[in-house]
Amino acid sequence: MGRHEELRKEIDQIDRELVQLVEKRMKVSTEIAEYKLANNIPVLDAQREKKVINKNISYLTDRTLDSYISEFSKHLMELSRRRQKECLKQHTKTC
Ligand SMILES: C=C(O[C@@H]1C=C(C(=O)O)C=C[C@H]1O)C(=O)O
Structure with a gap:
């Protein structure tokens, strides 16, 4: 497997984990x-959202990613x- 393919496999695995976490x-x-x-x-x-953003930024080890995590x-x-x-609108069992 070439390096590109290998790295894409890594991205695919990370995406799988991200999706599972987003679902949760x-x-x-x-x-x-x-x-x-x-x-x-x-x-x-809005107050809670500001706290979440700051908290998430604080989990980073790479400070150059601050603005990305803020946006994310x-x-x-x-x-x-x-x-x-x-x-809340539908109030169905799917939610
Ligand atoms: C989940 C909540 O509702 C909204 C969504 C939030 C989130 O997804 O983290 C945070 C604050 C709220 O604007 C909450 O109030 O905790």
């Missing part, structure tokens, strides 16, 4: 949505909120 995160987010619905709490919590976290939470809203 989305499920927890959905549970939070249920709690919010029951307790009349809005989906967006923002995207992730945007999707998480979208999923929460979708679940």
